[in-house]
Amino acid sequence: MTDVGDVTGFYGRRAALYDRIATAPGIERWRRAAARRTASAGDTVVEMGCGTGANLPYLRERVGSTGRVVGIDLTGPLLDRGRERAAGCANVSVVRGDATAPPVAEADAVLATFVCGLLEDPGGVVDRWCDLVGPGGRVVLLDASASDDPRGRLLNPFFRAFVAAGAPTGGLRDVLCAPFGGVxxxxxxxxxxxxxxLTDRTAERRYGEFGLGFVGLTAGTVRDGAID
Ligand SMILES: C[S@@+](CC[C@H](N)C(=O)[O-])C[C@H]1O[C@@H](n2cnc3c(N)ncnc32)[C@H](O)[C@@H]1O
Known part of the structure; x- marks a missing residue:
């Protein structure tokens, strides 16, 4: 699931389909909420695993003309779509790079949407993102996981099958076994x-929940080493 070749091959072959899913009606609200928690006017914001750039317009809106947005991703065909989306905005750029070792020296804020579930060591990577923005900087995560919402819980078996079908190394067996856990x-x-x-490293946290509890937003401001 986390081998870089699996990830780039999987998403690269499905760039057009993925872009349609990433910009499906309703998802805009989640993305706007994430951008609002991430960026303020004049900020330099780095989006890790930006994919086709579905968040870029919202981040650009937040940072304004004096800020800067940099999207980083490993998958060429997704980045091509991201570049098209960024075209015409001088302060938005999209670069090929590894979000686990981002090629950026400094930033005010980091956003990662639907990326942490693909990382081998998500805790270690979030730690690095917190170091990148430093004390006072913001790190915001938007991710899908099984729901604890009473209505959403009933749909967890379907969610599991959906995740298995959409996993870079998933196969039919994974999909069939999915209702019992698996991927x-x-x-x-x-x-x-x-x-x-993120909870460990930050203060002033904000949370959001969308889609019957299947999608969660966690945002925080990096602490100065002191206990929260
Ligand atoms: C599910 S997609 C999410 C894309 C985008 N963030 C969105 O919300 O639509 C996961 C993305 O993470 C990227 N990705 C996974 N591991 C990565 C890594 N180590 N460095 C950079 N990008 C990575 C994939 O290429 C893919 O674009």
């Missing part, structure tokens, strides 16, 4: 590890 269990563990590190 979705790993996803929830990774998302949980990312959120735990």
């Amino acid at each position: 979705s269990g790993a996803l929830s563990r990774r998302v949980g590890a990312a959120r735990a590190t």
Whole structure:
């Protein structure tokens, strides 16, 4: 699930389909909420694993003409779409790079949407993102995981099958076994590890929940080393 070749091959072959899913009606609200928690006027914001750039217009709107937005991703065909989306905005750029070792020296804020579940060591990577923005900087995560919402819980078996079908290394067997855990269990563990590190490193946290509890937003301001 986390091998870089699996990830880039999987998303690269499905760039057009992924872009349609990423910009489907309703998802805009989640993206706007994430951008609002991430960026303020004049900020330099880095989006890790920006994919086709679905968040870029909202981040650009938030930072205004004096700020800067940089999207980083490993998958060429997704980045091509991201570049098209950024075209015409001098202060928005999209670069090929590894979000686990981002090629950026400094930033005011980091956003990662639907990325942490793909990372081998999400806690360690979120730690690095917190170091990148430093004390006072913001790190915001938006991720899907199994729902705890009473209505959403009923749909968890379908969610698991959906995740298995959409996993870079998923196969038919994974999809059939999915209602009992499998890939979705790993996803929830990774998302949980990312959120735990963010909680550990930040103060002034804000949370949001969307889509019957299947999508969660966690935002925080990096602390200065002192206990929250
Ligand atoms: C599910 S897509 C999410 C894309 C985008 N953030 C969105 O919300 O539409 C996951 C993205 O993470 C990217 N990705 C996964 N691991 C990465 C890494 N180590 N460095 C950079 N990008 C990565 C993939 O290429 C893919 O574009």
